[in-house]
Amino acid sequence: MSLLAASNLTKRYRRGGKTVIAVDDVSFHIEPGETLALAGPSGSGKSTIARLALRLIEPDAGRIEFEGGDFLALRGATLRARRARLQMVFQDPLAAFNPRATVARALDDPLRIHGIASRGERPRRIAELLERVGLPADLASRAVHEISGGQRQRVAIARAIATKPSLIVLDEAVSALDVSVRGQILELLLDLQREQKIAYLFISHDLGVVRAVAHRIILLDAGRIAESGEARAVVDAPRSAIGKALVAAAPRLDRSIRHNAP
């Protein structure tokens, strides 16, 4: 059974008197421990699908099954409890945190709200989470806005794994990071996936990154699925027009010129 199965999802917006179909009859599934990438140009619907999967917004039509139950039917306390299993990391971690919070407070919240650890246990759990994401324990007392962008994204990952999720939605989670930091964050995500069998819905416009970390990929164009399949196979030989355009537009770094450089 799939971890998450979305069927015939549709989401329309009204904008300036016109109806925009952001997501148009999209179906997909994610297996336990798997990374499914959503890629496509701006406005293709990838972030809308992420927000639908998280139930930050409600679809106009369609179904979402999560961990064997009707996710869209959940309300109140049962929805909150189920949400512990479905976490998220966004592009800009600064916007995702209370700016006045310390790192400890940002990690204390999910542990307290979801009843994961008692007040007495929480400092130890916070230290463990920081260690797990490769951050020093003394970072706990620092304000979230004081630490570097890479450290902040590690804190966002620590917060996401605090509730022992089965699925994390990563919405352009490494896009704003310096390249020297990006590789380490991707390695951390893959380590966590291997250890804890976490599945990722990995949203990115960067096909190189997607090909490197995702098992399967869905290419979106104007709210519809243009193409899907094994990530390497799709990126190496796209069949859809949008797939071909995305691959053609990706910058190439040809380092072979070292051999014929003077």
Add this chain to the structure above:
Amino acid sequence: MTVLASIGELTVTYRRDGGEVTALRSVSLDIMAGERLAIIGESGSGKSTLALAIAELLPSSSADGRIEWPGLGRTPLLGRDIGFVFQDPSASLDPVMTIGKQIAEVARAHLGLTWSQAYAKARTLLERIRLPDPDSALQAFPHQLSGGQKQRVAIAAAIAAGPKLLIADEATSALDTIVQAEIVALIRRLVAEDGMTLLFISHDIALAAELAERIAVFRHGRLVELGPTARIVGAPTQAYTRMLLDAHIGLDAAPLLDRAGLRS
């Protein structure tokens, strides 16, 4: 080749939270007339500070050193001699002024044209940046355009007075891959047609390598390495440059999934 601008021992210091932060440390660099030079670096490298210093957008109290313009023969004026394109076109365009007026204003102010001549110039520029339906675009407001179209308009305004130097500071970073490639192609074409010098500031070494003839690598406010693109990319001498190249995850990179043993 003549030197357009010569930067010597440039140090820039910002005051922040009561302390001083050195954004550029004793940077010396010549920009050759007509070349496409990329400045690359990560956050805090000083690459944007360099662009702002060249465009004289920094308070003179914060900069120490010299910037000379042998290829211009006069002190440059931003807008007339230097066109500047920023990352976020929504922030650089006036939201309540029509596209046509924003471009015409630059031509009128720096070229001494009448408004009707300046509007004719703006229309020609809208054609050159390939905006669909230039006549109605003249009357459009920025919010009616997509992100890529807005950046095209910002580029049109930047080149309206025929500057010798075009500075593009992360001008494609907020755009998706397809639009990014279109904007890079546009910049390449306009620079060639007008014989402009290009200073292309980017965090993306692969993108910079596709466009630039020379690359300057910055880190922590210092110039790490400068050379022809083929040499920097193919045979870098500095470990930091090699790290930047190794960190690029291209379409041919070995999948991390395989290394992590996560492929079933």
